[in-house]
Amino acid sequence: MSMDARKFRILQAIIDDYILTAIPVGSRTISKKYEMGLSSATIRNEMSDLEELGYLDQPHVSAGRIPSAKAYRLYVDQLLRAGKIHTDDAASLREHFTRRTGKMEDVINRAAQVLSSLTHYTSLVMSPKGGDMTIRNLQLVPVTQNSALLVIVTDSGIVRDAVIHVDSDLDADALYAISGMLTQRLTSHTLAEAQHVIRAMTREFAEKRAMLSGISELVSEVESQQTQSKLAFGGTSNILSFPEYSDVEKARGFLSLLESKDTLLRLLEQHQNVAFTVRIGPETGVPELRDCSLVTATYTIGDHTQGTIGVIGPTRMQYGRVLGVLSAMGEQLTRLFAADKE
């Protein structure tokens, strides 16, 4: 016995129904609601087969069937293969991004907001790693006598900054001069490379060593601060509207997971080079997400720097729709950052 076209059609109907209702699907429901010219008894036989094949689970003997992770996997692969990702939302998405801003944080927060309100799931938006970004421009702004704000503008018009410690009493003009010099040297290097360049400079200008070493130290500080990507959430409370999270303990586990951020960052950083990722329940490898699916997509800043956006919802997620929204949002972000460039 193996999977044939009819079994697949039935399985699809079961998944569709379960995604909609969250209640186990019975044979009668399929035979009547999704008229496929078969009696419930026939469906029953097929369902029995599908269970044996591992696509369906039965909560208890007198209940209907629910799709297994394996079933969702098949369903999603089918979706992806068919390229059935409808970007209907592209238009409505665009209008959310009329106000321009170059601040990474604002952009990802807004994007997360929009994503969650469109999907009604919890959304994640991750900024690209700072280390990969190419420096276009760099400037030190005096803050206090001992500290300055190091502003780094990247290739694609994204601003990153950090307050750093400055030993000597440098006035605004001195800092501006240094900024000019540093910009000249560091332009078109990545943040990760900046360290080495500065170290080379230190050797070159022995006399200015003291000052440069201070700056080198602090560029490294900036780098380490910026290396970890920022993560923004949207619709964190949405998960509570799904019956699979009506158990408060489960909901708390989920929300705690969001709060700590690092597990999710690790998840999002995997497979960053594929356009879409769908991880279903156990595939995430995170116990708290046993009943969740994580769908991600990427967007591009400049030529190769990539950021990730994603949606977390119950495994019975509206994959088609979510993939569509993510795809549209990815394009939108890519376009947004590209536009900022010129």
Added chain:
Amino acid sequence: MSMDARKFRILQAIIDDYILTAIPVGSRTISKKYEMGLSSATIRNEMSDLEELGYLDQPHVSAGRIPSAKAYRLYVDQLLRAGKIHTDDAASLREHFTRRTGKMEDVINRAAQVLSSLTHYTSLVMSPKGGDMTIRNLQLVPVTQNSALLVIVTDSGIVRDAVIHVDSDLDADALYAISGMLTQRLTSHTLAEAQHVIRAMTREFAEKRAMLSGISELVSEVESQQTQSKLAFGGTSNILSFPEYSDVEKARGFLSLLESKDTLLRLLEQHQNVAFTVRIGPETGVPELRDCSLVTATYTIGDHTQGTIGVIGPTRMQYGRVLGVLSAMGEQLTRLFAADKE
């Protein structure tokens, strides 16, 4: 019949017990657990009086009593009057703030984190309004051809920034020159005043009008962006660990309230000139917070600019402890910003 010392002692015992256990307190519990040399019957009479006075509620006739909002109010007023705010946590708090940073956002995020982990409630940390802060220094950093980052350093070493649109093609040097001029004119004015000053300048330098008007427009943009205080949360999932929020719908309402932020901002902005605020249940005026209390304290940046920190938990909150932690944190933040100043 009125409130005497014994009634008050009994009420206090009831509140203490209810805060600990969250189950209605019976007369026997008080007479045995908090031995006050009285039989349960006597306690019963007193409790009946306390109910009549409005300090106790009875969920149903065969259950114990629970404190009313009025009771908590009395309890808290007593706490505040006695000045019994123990800052035991001051020391453990200090070590959380060794790393210095001038970025407002980092500070308030970290503070929220610490607050929630110490109290096990949900914490709020609000940055002061930007408009009230005095400008020390101001600098434009080129980002793209059409945009620049306007960095504003305030009196107390706090950095605020925003990406603004620049019409003409100004190079780095031109922007730096403008920055110098603006700094000279705007130093020791508040952000709110900056608008007027710039408008005056526009009249003065008719020839540079085009450029200045552009900047004026954008300082106002910055101001409006910064006028709304930033709000950081900590421990948002903590609320789910209390039995009063075991109802998922209620929990969802609470979390949605956090997500939208504006209601809370409004609450936090009230009574900003008092050291402590305790709003109990209905006193908040927010339906979603009917069973919650909001405790706030303030911290100071510079001379008069104030920020607010707060904790939200069930009405049966450990008020003494929370007030202590908030007080310590307020001092800590005030000290942190003061240190950054010199």
Added chain:
DNA sequence: TGTTAGCACTCGTTTAACGTGAGTGCTAAC
């Protein structure tokens, strides 16, 4: 006059029993 023991009463909670119905698996006939 305040305190306490005693007792009837209330009412939410728990447990068990029971009927209901959705859904299945199997068999036999088409």
Added chain:
DNA sequence: GTTAGCACTCACGTTAAACGAGTGCTAACA
């Protein structure tokens, strides 16, 4: 291969009964 029929299972909702925590009231006591 499909389907009608039927016995069977089992979660779920309802009802009833026992339970017990806690109260209010009364009467006696110090």
